[in-house]
Amino acid sequence: MTDAETKMAKCPVAPHGWPNPLLPEYDQLPEGRPLTQVTMPSGSKAWLVAQHDQIQRLLADNRFSVEPHPTFPIRFPAPQELLDMIARDAKNLLVTMDPPRHTRVRQMALPDFTIKAAEKLRPRMQDLIDYYLDKMEAEGAPADLVQALALPFPAQVICELAGIPENDREIFTRNAAIMVGTRHSYTMEQKLAANEELMKYFAALVTEKQSNPTDDMLGNFIARAGKTDEFDHHGLTLMTKMLLLAGYEFIVNRIALGIQALVENPEQLAALRADMPGLMPKTVDEVLRYYSLVDEIIARVALEDVEIDGVTIKAGEGILVLKGLADRDPAKYPNPDVFDIHRDSRDHLAFGYGVHQCLGQHVARLMLEMSLTSLVERFPGLRLVESDEPIELIDGLPPVHKLTIGW
C-alpha cells in the first residue's frame, strides 16, 4: 500500500477546513479526479468518485445498492453491535432501501412533498419569517442569525408540516438542535440522550396519529403506511425521525451560509437587489452548489460488476461519492471556487441524485429562498459582524453554530 493510499484509507471523510473545501486527503486525488480505489477501515475496497458526470451516472444506476451488505463502505471502524443496529434500523429507513420497496415507500410520502404542496406553505412561512425578523430587529443589532432565524424558522415549519402539537414543539426543537449538531458544545452522550427522548416522543406521536388521524404530512404518511404491511410501529417511529430530521441541519446551515456568501460578495448582493425575481432562483442554486462542499459522503455497494470510463467496479466493491467536491468540479463549473449567482448551477448535487434524491428539496428550497429574500429586502445595510468565536465544523458536519450580523 502506498503512503497516499494508506492516508486516504484512513480518512475519506468530509472536508472540514471551512471555508477551504479541501482536506489534504482530497488534494491527493489524481489530476482530473479519475475513480480512485481506497481501502476502507474494514479492509474492503471502495472507489472515490469525485467527477460530476460520473456521479450522475453511478447514482442513477440501479446496480448499486444502499442496503446493508457485508462489504458496504462504512468509513469508520465500528463495533459489530453498532453495525447490527444500523442494519436493523436500515430496514425501516427510506434512505437505506432499494427499489422496489423504496419506490413504494417514497410514493407514500411524495404527495406532501410536491412543488404544489410546498407552495401551499408559502404564506405561513412568510408569517413565520416576519415574526422572527421582527423579534430580531426589536432586540437590536448585532444578532446571531442562527439563533434568530436559521434555527427556529425551519424547526417551526417542520413541526407544523408534521402536525406536532404546539405544546410538544419544545421537545422537538430542543432535541433536534442537539442531534443535528448546530452547537458544537454537545457531547456524544448528550446526543444519544436527545435521540432517546425524541424516539420516545415520536413513538407516542405515531400511536396518537394512528388512533386519531390528522391531515398533515406525518398523519398522511402514517395513514398510507397503515394500509400496507411495510412498517411495524418501531419502523414508523424511525421513519418519522428520518422525515423530520433529515433536512433540518441542512437548511439551518444553508440559510446562514447563503447570507454569509451574499454579504461577502457585495457586488453580487447589489445585483441581486436590483433583480430579485430574475436572480433569486439562480442564487438559491448557487448557494446549494457552493456549499455542497460541506460534504457528507454518499455511499453505495455494487451488486454486480459495473464498468465506467474503462474502470470495472467489481460486485461487492463500494463507491464513496464526494458530491461536495463534484459540485466544485472544474470540468463542470468553470472557476468553481467562485461564488457566482449568475451561473447556471441547477444541476448541483446538493440534494443528491438518482432515486434517493432528497424528498424534501422543494420545502428546503422554499425556506432558503424566502429567508434570503426577506433578509436582503428588509435590511439594506446587512453585514457580518466580527465575532471572537470562530466558525468551525465538527466531524465533517457543517454546523454553523453562530453567524453574527448587523444591519
Next chain:
Amino acid sequence: MKVHAERDRCIGAGLCTLHAPAVFDQEDDGMVVVLNERPTGTDADDARKVAEHLCPGKAVRITGG
C-alpha cells in the same frame, strides 16, 4: 424535437416542473406529466437540460433534433 416522460421511471423529484414549467407538470401524486411535447426556444433548452442533467430518475427523454 419531441419530449417523452416515463411515469414508471419517475421518482417525483419535480425538477422538471421546477426548471421547465411550460413543458412539465407534477401531478398530485408527484409523478411527471408532459404539458407540451414540442417546446421551442428557451422552453426547449430547459427541457433538454432536464433530460440530460436534471431528472434524477432518468425519466425524461428527448427525440429528434
